Amino acid sequence: QFHLQESGPGLVKPSETLSLTCTVSGGSISSRNYYWAWIRQPPGKGLEWIGSLYHSGATYYSPSLKSRITMSADMSKNRFSLSLSAVTAADTAVYYCARHAGSGAGGMDVWGQGTTVTVSS
Amino acid sequence: DIQMTQSPSSVSASVGDRITIACRASQGIGTSLAWYQQKPRKAPKLLIYGASSLQSGVPSRFSGSGSGTDFTLTISSLQSEDVATYYCQQAKSFPFTFGGGTKVEI
Numbered sequence: 001q002f003h004l005q006e007s008g009p010g011l012v013k014p015s016e017t018l019s020l021t022c023t024v025s026g027g028s029i030s031s032r033n034y035y036w037a038w039i040r041q042p043p044g045k046g047l048e049w050i051g052s053l054y055h056s057g058a059t060y061y062s063p064s065l066k067s068r069i070t071m072s073a074d075m076s077k078n079r080f081s082l083s084l085s086a087v088t089a090a091d092t093a094v095y096y097c098a099r100h101a102g103s104g105a106g107g108m109d110v111w112g113q114g115t116t117v118t119v120s121s
Numbered sequence: 122d123i124q125m126t127q128s129p130s131s132v133s134a135s136v137g138d139r140i141t142i143a144c145r146a147s148q149g150i151g152t153s154l155a156w157y158q159q160k161p162r163k164a165p166k167l168l169i170y171g172a173s174s175l176q177s178g179v180p181s182r183f184s185g186s187g188s189g190t191d192f193t194l195t196i197s198s199l200q201s202e203d204v205a206t207y208y209c210q211q212a213k214s215f216p217f218t219f220g221g222g223t224k225v226e227i
Contacts, residue, residue: 060215
């Protein structure tokens with residue numbers, strides 16, 4: 001059974017780059033059946049999709065974050081990563097990784113527990 | 122981008138009540154809609170996909186309907202453990218978008 005686990009620093013300074021990793025167990029991120037996504041939730045607010053990654057290397061990003069995001073996968077370690085540059089206080093949130101089928105198909109059926117990131121000096 | 126609008130933003134009901142949450146897409150998405158339940162300090166949980174398909178392990182009191190632009194999540198008999206915030210999400214095309222959420226209280 002797939003299990004996802006986020007990891008990364010809990011505190012990032014303004015203007016720096018946030019880097020998070022999602023380690024996948026119970027299956028391979030090379031699976032053709034799934035995409036791998038990042039979603040965030042600012043304190044007291046709703047869910048925001050950040051981007052999705054396919055094993056081929058194809059990436060799909062939120063237009064509002066596209067200029068600051070890079071997503072990548074490390075097949076050898078069965079994990080994928082998010083980099084968000086030039087962070088501000090508005091990037092403070094719980095960050096989740098999740099699995100989903102392709103666009104037009106089912107929802108995000110496996111989620112990590114989430115990791116809290118605070119942007120502050 | 123496809124905008125998703127949920128209503129109401131909150132609902133208070135009694136145990137055993139039937140409640141309905143609405144979700145509207147700014148353009149047609151067929152049946153590419155998912156519903157999630159999120160309890161405090163927990164990750165969201167997929168309830169419904171494809172607008173009406175129940176995710177494995179989800180109680181049958183949850184159901185989804187709709188197609189095109191208008192969708193509904195129904196809880197047929199509200200239980201205390203259903204207290205949570207519910208979100209819809211369009212899965213038709215990137216960028217994926219979520220509704221603003223509906224908080225269900227007892």
